[in-house]
Amino acid sequence: MIKNIIDLCAEGFSEGLDGILSLFENDHSVNAEFGNPNHLISKRNKGWCVDGKRFLDMQTSRRNFCVVAGSGKGKSQVHVFPTLLNCQSSMAVNDNSGELASVIPYLNSIGVTTHVINLTEEGDVFINPLDGCKGDVAAMRKISKTLMSNSSKENDFFSISAEDCITLFIQYVLESEPRIHANLGNVYKLILTYQGTPKVIEKLMAEKASEEVWTKFKALAGNSEKTLKSITATAISALSWLGDNPVLTNITSMTNIDLGDFRKSPHVLFIQSPVSDAKFYAPMVALIFQSFYRFAFSKLPSEKDLDIMMVLDEFSSLIVGLPDYSNIISNSRKFKIPQCIILQDESLLSPYKELKDNILQNCFVKVYYGGQDKKAFELEKLLGTYTYTDKDNGQKKQRPLLYASQIRELDNQILVIPNGQKPLKLKITPAYKQSKLRKRLAIQMPDDTKDHVNYSIQYIDVSAYNQN
Ligand SMILES: Nc1ncnc2c1ncn2[C@@H]1O[C@H](COP(=O)(O)OP(=O)(O)OP(=O)(O)O)[C@@H](O)[C@H]1O
Ligand SMILES: [Mg+2]
Numbered sequence: 001m002i003k004n005i006i007d008l009c010a011e012g013f014s015e016g017l018d019g020i021l022s023l024f025e026n027d028h029s030v031n032a033e034f035g036n037p038n039h040l041i042s043k044r045n046k047g048w049c050v051d052g053k054r055f056l057d058m059q060t061s062r063r064n065f066c067v068v069a070g071s072g073k074g075k076s077q078v079h080v081f082p083t084l085l086n087c088q089s090s091m092a093v094n095d096n097s098g099e100l101a102s103v104i105p106y107l108n109s110i111g112v113t114t115h116v117i118n119l120t121e122e123g124d125v126f127i128n129p130l131d132g133c134k135g136d137v138a139a140m141r142k143i144s145k146t147l148m149s150n151s152s153k154e155n156d157f158f159s160i161s162a163e164d165c166i167t168l169f170i171q172y173v174l175e176s177e178p179r180i181h182a183n184l185g186n187v188y189k190l191i192l193t194y195q196g197t198p199k200v201i202e203k204l205m206a207e208k209a210s211e212e213v214w215t216k217f218k219a220l221a222g223n224s225e226k227t228l229k230s231i232t233a234t235a236i237s238a239l240s241w242l243g244d245n246p247v248l249t250n251i252t253s254m255t256n257i258d259l260g261d262f263r264k265s266p267h268v269l270f271i272q273s274p275v276s277d278a279k280f281y282a283p284m285v286a287l288i289f290q291s292f293y294r295f296a297f298s299k300l301p302s303e304k305d306l307d308i309m310m311v312l313d314e315f316s317s318l319i320v321g322l323p324d325y326s327n328i329i330s331n332s333r334k335f336k337i338p339q340c341i342i343l344q345d346e347s348l349l350s351p352y353k354e355l356k357d358n359i360l361q362n363c364f365v366k367v368y369y370g371g372q373d374k375k376a377f378e379l380e381k382l383l384g385t386y387t388y389t390d391k392d393n394g395q396k397k398q399r400p401l402l403y404a405s406q407i408r409e410l411d412n413q414i415l416v417i418p419n420g421q422k423p424l425k426l427k428i429t430p431a432y433k434q435s436k437l438r439k440r441l442a443i444q445m446p447d448d449t450k451d452h453v454n455y456s457i458q459y460i461d462v463s464a465y466n467q468n
Helices: 001-026 075-086 102-107 137-148 157-176 184-196 198-208 211-221 225-243 246-251 259-264 275-298 315-321 323-331 346-361 372-385 402-407 433-440
Strands: 065-068 090-094 113-120 267-270 308-312 339-343 367-369 385-389 395-402 413-418 422-426
Touching: 001 198, 001 346, 065 075, 075 090, 075 102, 075 308, 075 339, 075 433, 090 275, 102 113, 102 267, 137 157, 137 275, 157 184, 157 198, 157 211, 157 225, 184 198, 184 225, 184 246, 184 402, 198 211, 198 339, 211 225, 225 246, 259 267, 267 275, 275 308, 275 315, 275 323, 315 346, 323 346, 339 346, 339 367, 372 402, 372 413
Parallel strands: 065 339, 065 367, 090 267, 090 308, 113 267, 308 339
Antiparallel strands: 367 413, 385 395, 413 422
């Protein structure tokens, strides 16, 4: 009996000791060190550029990339320009300041097809965000949400009802009107007419709407006159930034590029909008990205389909228009749409609330620049500590791999944190300091290379329903 108790105690003690020993063995924080960059990046790779000269491979790029740095730190020069100039895939680029389009002559010279959609002037590219939504009410609802994002952040009765109202009219134009009329300009015009002369739209709906739309329309029309007016007024004010803007109504009235081509050969689309009005144009930029996501998720790409890399510069401005981004980034690997999120500060992702961590977790490689006070403390902890022998007294001491103050003061260097791998501290080389890239950027655009497409929106003629 006593022997058994002693055996049990001895067993327990040895297990405890093993546990404590293994705790020390597994505690990498006391042995923290920087990793070998050659395991992650190489000059020969074709994915996201990490330090200005070396790139991630495509497999890793598909697991997404995030850069966090203040203004003027080198986000464009170190990551975006080198990636664009090394590209072998297709891309959609949020080029809000218009500076990134300077790579176009070089891309054209190596056979890459380029398009620019400038939201302040009509050019050669038209994209109808409603294309591909027919039969997909969830996609229509996402578009309504994005359209509403500029006007209201509250989920009150009128915002929700206005969102339903916009979705209903989107469904109507997609199902019951010819393709030429199935666009947001017509949705706006119909709601405007409904506000002014409800009878006209009632007759139109009664004659042309599908059973489903008609049922929803009757429910909307069943509100009291005052309530209905408030709902339509909310919908109109949410849509007016687009509906009252002739350039936006025209460029969203049809699609003249085939997103399928982006899978077949390298195509790059630059989306340009004025920085001074970033907030105003953000939902439109988001709608264009949504078109790409909807296209990409519509079918699993084959082995030979090209990746469509998404350069989301100034991502914070796109957040309101991309409410389901967490879901998008979780699925980007399978659907070959590598994401590059560029942020001035991680806290800007806070509108995503609890999904913020999921978004960051889905970025396999994260890059941090100096200058971020709060993040520096977090990074000091994340990097861990290591043990060294004090030269003076031979004692073993511990210190962080980098102190927060050193992280804050990083200059010309970045911290690269790959998920589950050792961190890297790398020197950066901006594009303007590399003669090869400078030459590529200096290529001039031949005069008058792009055709200007002359096209205006065609509105639905409701005059036939106007008579008594
Ligand atoms: N051609 C150039 N010659 C010299 N310096 C340059 C050149 N182009 C950019 N720089 C400098 O390089 C730094 C990084 O510029 P970059 O455009 O990459 O910053 P950024 O992080 O993208 O800023 P932003 O948030 O404004 O987009 C800036 O300080 C800028 O002044
Ligand atoms: Mg920039």
